[in-house]
Amino acid sequence: MSVEQHDLTMRPIAGRDELDLFTRLPYGLNHELDDDLVAGRRRPEWMWVALRGDRPVARVAWWGRAGDDTPFLLDVLDLDDSGDRVDLGVRLLERAMADVVPAGTRPPEYVRMIPPDWRADTAARRDVEDRMAVLERAGARLFVERLRFDWHPGTAIPEPTGRLRFRPVRDTEEILDLMTRVLDGTLDAHGRDDLTRMSPREAAVRHYEDELAHYRAPRDWWRVATLPDGEPVGFVTPARNDYNPIIGYIAVLPAHRGNGHIDDLLAEGTRILATQGVPRIRAATDLGNTPMANAFRRLGYVDFERSINMTWPDQPTNQPT
CATH class of the missing domain: 3.40.630.30 (Gcn5-related N-acetyltransferase (GNAT))
Structure with a gap:
């Protein structure tokens, strides 16, 4: 299942003992990955890395419901700061999809949490747009951007109006x-x-x-x-x-x-x-x-985050072998 192309190795992680390798690329949901593996919401074969030597330069991972044989969402796609990082991301995503997504089926929707001010932050905007470029080159298109809200205890809740x-x-x-x-x-x-x-x-x-x-x-x-x-x-x-x-x-x-x-x-x-x-x-x-x-x-809900949702066309994507 491991593929080597010149100085690049692309493969799924071997198991929970390689989570430290997988999480060298940062994301706010990294802390959930171990519990997801234990609960069956993720599988090692759904979590792929691209390595130069022992250094991760890109990664992708899918999420699914416990007990399901196929993933429900693509929610991890991260790239390091390499100058060719978009190309690396495309190669990894297409290679991983060939193994993870059943042939002839529509790939799962991509959902990624991003900062609420991502357009105004130069680094965040570059990260978001480069990830979207990877998905677009793999056949996906922007579907919707969503606002994510938080409510915390202590925030006042109005008394019932009695209208309903x-x-x-x-x-x-x-x-x-x-x-x-x-x-x-x-x-x-x-x-x-x-x-x-x-x-x-x-x-x-x-x-x-x-x-x-x-x-x-x-x-x-x-x-x-x-x-x-x-x-x-x-x-x-x-x-x-x-x-x-x-x-x-x-x-x-x-x-x-x-x-x-x-x-x-x-x-x-x-x-x-x-x-x-x-x-x-x-x-x-x-x-x-x-x-x-x-x-x-x-x-009193605060929009603390956004998400980018991207989807593939209804027709199955031609996947590399």
Whole structure:
């Protein structure tokens, strides 16, 4: 599985005992890699390095759900300061993809956390743009940039306004029905993209199975917001993923948008998590979803980070052998 090209060796790491080698290139998520390997969210064969001698000059790694045979996301792509680092990154990514991504399938989406001010910071901008150049040369395209938010205990949560009533979600069918309905007029890039290829119901089922079904928290935390007469207005799913407490999904039904209900929903979801004594709450929305971003900020969430999401075309990528 190891490939040598002149002075460059490209191979997956041998196991956890090579994490020190893999983490010589810095990233804020390096501290999670060992736990991910233990939990089965990563595999050594999904974590590749390009070496000059014993020095890592590039690395890539995929993430997946525990028990899955194929990765769900490409989330690590790092380059050293070599003058040919983009070329090295392309060679490593294409070589690793040939082994990691099943032939004839669409490569997993690339998601990378980046500084919130990356465009204004010369070094950060170079890093982001060079990584994107590697992905583009391997066939990917920018899909969306997202804002990532943090809420911390001690931040004030407004008292309920009394305009809405909140109750637990009754069952899976109810949340799927609500998820289907909120796709009408959605500003979410993933939702809009899904609707170009499938029905609203199919898109809701896919989102549920890919994300909500894997939350590590009681589903009785999820809330449906209604008017006093019981008519649904929207919903929020406070939850935990593998790493943090989160506002997983929050939305207002089309007929009730523009009335400020998103603030009540977000406050309720935040209140539920805050009562669990959490150290933080994470949330995210697309850079272009200004109403949602402003709602987070009004409630004291701070946009501490961004993410770059890139995807490959629907047709399978021709992979090198």
